[in-house]
Amino acid sequence: MSPSAIHSTSKVHTIACIPGDGIGVDITEAAVQVLQKLSQTLGAFEFDFTTFDWSSEKYKERGWYMPEDGLEQLKKFDAIYFGAVGWPDVPDHISLWSLILPIRKALSQYVNVRPTRILRGTESPLMKCSRSDLDWIIIRENSEGEYSGQGGTTHENTPFATATEVSIFTQPAIERIMRFAFETAKSRPRKKLTMVTKSNAQRHGMVLWDKVFYQIKEEYPDVETDKMLVDAMTVRMVLHPQSLDTIVATNLHADILSDLAAALSGSIGIAPSSNLDPTRKNPSMFEPIHGSAPDIAGKGIANPVGAFWSAAEMVRWLGYGEAADGLMECIENVTGAGIKTKDLGGFEGTKRVTDAVCAEIEKTLGQKQ
Secondary structure (H helix, E strand, O other): OOHHHHHHOOEEEEEEEEEEOOHHHHHHHHHHHHHHHHHHHHOOEEEEEEEOOOOHHHHHHHOOOOOOOHHHHHOOOOEEEEEEOOEOOEOHHHHHHHOHHHHHHHOOOOEEEEEEEOOOOOOOOOOOOOHHHOEEEEEEEOOOEEEEEEEEEEOOOOOOOEEEEEEEOOHHHHHHHHHHHHHHHHHOOOOEEEEEEOOOOOOOHHHHHHHHHHHHHOOOOOOEEEEEEHHHHHHHHHHOHHHOOEEEEOHHHHHHHHHHHHHHHOOHHHOEEEEEOOOOOOOEEEEEOOOOOHHHOOOOOOOOHHHHHHHHHHHHHOOOHHHHHHHHHHHHHHHHOOOOOHHHOOOOOHHHHHHHHHHHHHHHHHHHO
16 A cells, blocks of 8 residues: 555544743654654554644733633644743743643543653663663542642731642542552553552541542452552652552652652653543643753753653554554664663754654654555
């Protein structure tokens, strides 16, 4: 079958791109280039990208990140690719609560998935940590908990300023994240799930979190489970990485632990994430976790691997598991060949790594067609 014939029957997926700030712009451009090369090479699907300039620079010009109908615009797409948000002269609570957090909440992206492993050609800073020792998936509750946005401040700008931040834990939300975590653990070879908590000190919301975990556990007798307090979990991740597999944690705890996980695997620059609506009623969103990194923005040295891995997870979510696996194979062929950015011990820039992955897609995946 000719390439033109293949493309004539391929499915077109609409993707909303929100590059955002800093290196978010650099790595989104790189991810789009790789995704286009992947679709052109395989021919089974195509991408139609629409870019939204909802950046901090635009916020300073016009006073808003998303327009009033921004969420309605996003609902029309098959998926969302997000770069990063945040800039030094815009307070972080404004940028986050004006852009990425409303998207997650309004589009019911209540599951955040963060896989972590040591890629070929890279090393963990942990001594004697092999690739087989560190292969985790962190499941983060993405809709409530410590990031519920409930609370307020009174007596502002006085010596008696009082601020409250209320964590919200509801039985339905805990049940759905626990089931997702158990299903994820069940699908993996080790069938092991570790639940992270802090119920020794947080005696209401986290106690409910624990209670629901043990209720749902009864539905999955084939999944091995254990429980860790979040502070002890940091120690276990460093000293006994091989003892972990699938991990479920609250919004805040998983946010912190997944950054540690990324560092332990070699660099936060390689770490992906998926913000999922498992019902598929709304588009899901895919983003690297590294942030906007203003200090290296525009210098052409940002590591695009986390962006590529996030793109692979988007391809997988859209129904092309083999293509996603193929893309990951190409990424690891490149890192394995020593073509890496400085944070991974290499000497290459964003463009060189991107071009190398594109060339590897043509070489490795093109031959399989």
